[in-house]
Amino acid sequence: MNKEASTGDKFHRQAISAAAAQARIMPFVATSGIERVKITESAGRILAEDIYAPHPYPYFRRSGMDGYAIISGDTQNCSAEQPVLLEVVDQIPCGSLPAIQILPGTAARIMTGAKVPDEADTVVMLEMTEQKVQDGVTYVKLIREIPPGKNITPVGFEVADGDKLLDKGCKISAGEISVLATFGLAEVPVMRRPQVAVLSTGSELLKVEEPLQDGKIRNSNTYMLACQIAEAGGEPHLLEAIPDQLDRARQIISEALASYDIVITTGGVSVGDYDIMADLVKGPDVELLFNKVMMRPGSVTTAAVQDGKLLFALSGNPGACFVGFELFVRPLIGGMLGRPQPFLPEIEAELGADYPKINNFTRFVRGRLELSTGKPVVYPALLDESSVMITIKDSDVLIVIPPTTTGIQAGEKVKALKLSGAAW
Known part of the structure; x- marks a missing residue:
């Protein structure tokens, strides 16, 4: 068997839609558990229980x-x-x-x-x-x-005794903390943060503090993912880079799956992109969920499950890595936290500029959202290739461009997914 045939047999890539990929992930959502934290440590956490008023407010006239x-x-x-x-x-x-x-x-x-x-x-x-x-x-x-x-x-003007104050699953911010403090809740029941391990692969990567070298790039994906994980409500753990030795790499991933709730790898290794994942999912205790998604960027995004733990192999390209996390890892973390709507909010908007690219997969294009004469308008980033990093910081939506042989014209209606930094 020649090398090309062997590689094709090894990966068995069968493309599925992004929605189907999400649907394969969510059945493995398991709530992360409840812990009690001091009110001073509760900002940004997800409330684990409904909170009811133990007394009316005001308590006196x-x-x-x-x-x-x-x-x-x-x-x-x-x-x-x-x-x-x-x-x-x-x-x-x-x-x-x-x-x-x-x-x-x-x-x-x-x-x-x-x-x-x-x-x-x-x-x-x-x-x-x-x-x-x-x-x-x-x-x-x-x-x-x-x-x-x-x-x-009067007594109870704002809140009557027994009224529901806060809903389980809400994110605690200044308003919620004001309510908790008013009713004497010095300890707050919150969802335990999912523990998420991040491992990079690739011999071309430098540590962020290392001087630049010809032919190499700094490992930006690891730090980007750590921020995305924290924003989603998880707790990131940056582990050592996966080496080119496959036995050692498999050991590192296996240990990470045993120690953390979710494991994310980003990039490939010099002996072949996703070789580690391909070997791993052949084991009897590992179930491959998908290894190709009908989307750009990040079509070879891969997910597998072992002992109830999810392993994601995201692209080494920054744009594809970012999108893969937002579509697949963020909703998993949200589900583990008990959030009622774990997926990115979807809106209908008008396309603000032509998007001439043709494609046979759905594209999730980085872009910005503006309000024009009372209606949402989205503008695609000028540079939205998988490898482009710089436009991530300027984007607050992912514009959903369906498969097209002609491109899409400005003024047409499109769907857009609002990112966490969206202003409204």
Whole structure:
């Protein structure tokens, strides 16, 4: 058997659609488990349980203004011609409790946010009053009627006891932390971050700190993937590069699968791209999910499963590596975190510039999203080849270009997948 025939037999590449590839991955989603972390460490984490209010909020009637807590009946028929004087019997700063009972004819000076005395049924704002002192007694002068309930926030105005506060699966940010702190949740139940190992392959790769050498490139994919993993909610682990020795390479991958939830390789080795994966998936305990996808870039993206752990072999080309992660690894991590919508959000948009390339596979083209006269418009990156790295930073969508023999013209409707950095 000649070398070409042997290689073809080894890979058995049968192309499937990107949607079919995603469908083969998701049945292997297993939730990553729950852990409790300090509220100060919860930002960016995924909430593992629904959170319900343990008490109403506000918990007490509070003043919405600086002013005076009074009994509204004392102001009946009050006017400039017939003012009312109420004796000020108490001072209630925020955080303090009323010290003296409010009786008809009396008032309490009160600050914004302070507890309103039980006997008072309204608060008159400071600007509507005048303070007077007679015979050493302090009074507040009112010249108009004040209706009951004015400037008082009632118990449970925002949240009733038992109301759902936060949904399981939400990403915790500033608003969620405010809610958690308000209701005294110093420890927060969150989903454990999936542990993701990243291994690069390729004798042409330099470490990021190494000086540039002729014929070699720095290993950018590893650091790019680490950022993508963290953004998706996983915890990246950058392992040693896979060497050209296949036995040692298989050992490294096997150990990684035993220690981490997901393993990603990027690039090939000098003895042949994806040789390691091809050898690995021949084992009786490894199931090949796919090894070719009808997409550009990254058609030879490969995925396999061993003992419930997913192994992805992504392209060594930066553009293809980036797209492969967004389409296949990100939704897996999202599913493990219990996110209800783990896939990239899809929108319909107008193509903002001609895309003349013909292709027999679906293309996921890096691009930018803009709002023009109230409608979304997407612009393909000028350089979107698989090997191009520089346009990744400028892209906030993947424009879905279906197979075409003529290209697509500006103004046509296309689908686009919003990346995590999309503004809206």
